[in-house]
Amino acid sequence: MPLHSLIEGRRVLQQEEPSTTVFPVCGNRLLRVGLETVLAGGRFQVWHEAIADVSALPEALDGEAVLFIIDGQSYRDEIGGVIDRAKTRFPDAKIVVLAEMFELDAVSAAWKAGAHGFCLSNSQREILIKSLELVMLGEIVLPSAFVLSMTEPSANFAAPSPAESAEKCETYRLLGRKLSVRETQILEYLREGAPNKVIARRLNLSESTVKVHVKAILKKVGACNRTQAALWATRHVTTDAEA
Numbered sequence: 001m002p003l004h005s006l007i008e009g010r011r012v013l014q015q016e017e018p019s020t021t022v023f024p025v026c027g028n029r030l031l032r033v034g035l036e037t038v039l040a041g042g043r044f045q046v047w048h049e050a051i052a053d054v055s056a057l058p059e060a061l062d063g064e065a066v067l068f069i070i071d072g073q074s075y076r077d078e079i080g081g082v083i084d085r086a087k088t089r090f091p092d093a094k095i096v097v098l099a100e101m102f103e104l105d106a107v108s109a110a111w112k113a114g115a116h117g118f119c120l121s122n123s124q125r126e127i128l129i130k131s132l133e134l135v136m137l138g139e140i141v142l143p144s145a146f147v148l149s150m151t152e153p154s155a156n157f158a159a160p161s162p163a164e165s166a167e168k169c170e171t172y173r174l175l176g177r178k179l180s181v182r183e184t185q186i187l188e189y190l191r192e193g194a195p196n197k198v199i200a201r202r203l204n205l206s207e208s209t210v211k212v213h214v215k216a217i218l219k220k221v222g223a224c225n226r227t228q229a230a231l232w233a234t235r236h237v238t239t240d241a242e243a
Contacts, residue, residue, distance in 0.1 A: 018043065018063075018065055019043055019044075019045055019064070019065070020043055020044050020045065020065040020066070020067050020136055021045050021047065021060065021064060021065070021066050021067070022035070022039060022044045022045065022046045022047060022067045022068075022069060023047045023051055023054075023057060023066065023067070023068050023069070023086075024046060024047065024051070024068075024069045024071075025051050025054070025068055025069070025070045025071065025075070025082055025086070026069075026070070026071030026074055026075075026098075027050075027071065027074045028071060028073075028074060029050070031071060031098075031121070032046075032050070035069060036048065038125050038128060038129070039129065039132075042129060043133075044067070044129075044132065054082075054085045054086050054089050055085065055089055057089060057090075060090060060093075065094075065136060066090045066092070066093040066094070067093065067094045067095075067096065067132065067135070067136065068083075068086045068090075068093055068094070068095050068096065069096050069097075069098050069132075070082055070083065070086075070095065070096070070097050070098065070115075071098060071099070072097040072098055072099030072102070072106065072110070072118075073099050073100065076106060079097065079106070079109060079110050079113065079115075080109055080110070080112075080113040083095050083110065083113040083114050083115055084113060084114070087114050094116045094117070094135050094136055095114055095115045095116050095117075096115070096116065096117040096118070096119055096131075096132060096135055096141070097110050097115050097117070097118050097119070098119050098120075098121050099118075099120070099121060100120065100121050100122060101120070102118055102120075102143065102146050107142070107146070108234050111231050111234055111235055112234060112235050116135050116140065116141070117131060117132070117134070117135040117139075117140065117141035117142075118141065118142050118143060118146070119131050119132070119141065119143070120143050123143075140227070140228055140231065142227065147227060178220065179217065179220055179221075182203075182213060183213055183216060183217050183220070185203060186199055186203070186210060186213045186214060186217060187217050187221075187229060187230075187233050188233070189202070190214070190217070190226050190229055190230040190233070191230045191233050191234055193230070196210045196211060196214070214226060214229075217229055221233075
């Protein structure tokens with residue numbers, strides 16, 4: 001096929017990409033203008049006005065995709081409430097938290113509230129856009145630096161007690177996941193970001209056995225990787241255990 005035909009075909013596909021309305025929830029006007037500049041000319045159409053009240057936003061058109069980008073720095077202490085209001089107004093909207101850096105507690109709180117992705121505000125333009133596109137496709141996005149920090153050998157991975165394992169195991173059964181006690185223990189380590197080597201040492205298992213258990217866990221909770229499984233546990237088990 002001639003090169004000009006391939007180029008033309010690509011242009012047609014780009015024109016057919018669905019448009020996504022982006023609502024930036026941030027008190028920093030420079031950040032909002034920066035998002036408009038970075039996302040200009042693509043599938044993302046940024047709302048130009050400052051958003052003081054999510055409930056005052058216009059109704060989304062049928063089939064229109066909506067993405068909220070929330071300033072994680074400005075709304076650190078109330079991120080859960082902001083996400084809840086956004087999802088109440090637009091139940092199908094995707095939620096991304098934007099910040100210079102992320103801590104585990106902040107990510108956990110935002111994830112449990114319903115966030116779908118976490119992006120660094122100092123990311124390169126191409127990385128930010130691709131990350132947002134992945135979120136719109138249903139993927140979970142986390143900064144690689146954050147994920148790697150969870151696997152640091154110096155991290156303190158506390159083993160769950162037998163009583164805690166039994167309680168969480170019952171919670172999983174109530175959720176219909178039917179994880180074994182051993183799988184529950186391993187999933188708790190995954191929540192802490194422990195690598196297989198650490199899990200094997202703490203539970204006196206071989207790494208190959210841990211890998212088999214991890215594979216079974218991913219299948220039972222419907223996760224594609226260990227990070228998704230850990231986030232699933234954080235979102236569901238903690239809230240169900242507290243209920």
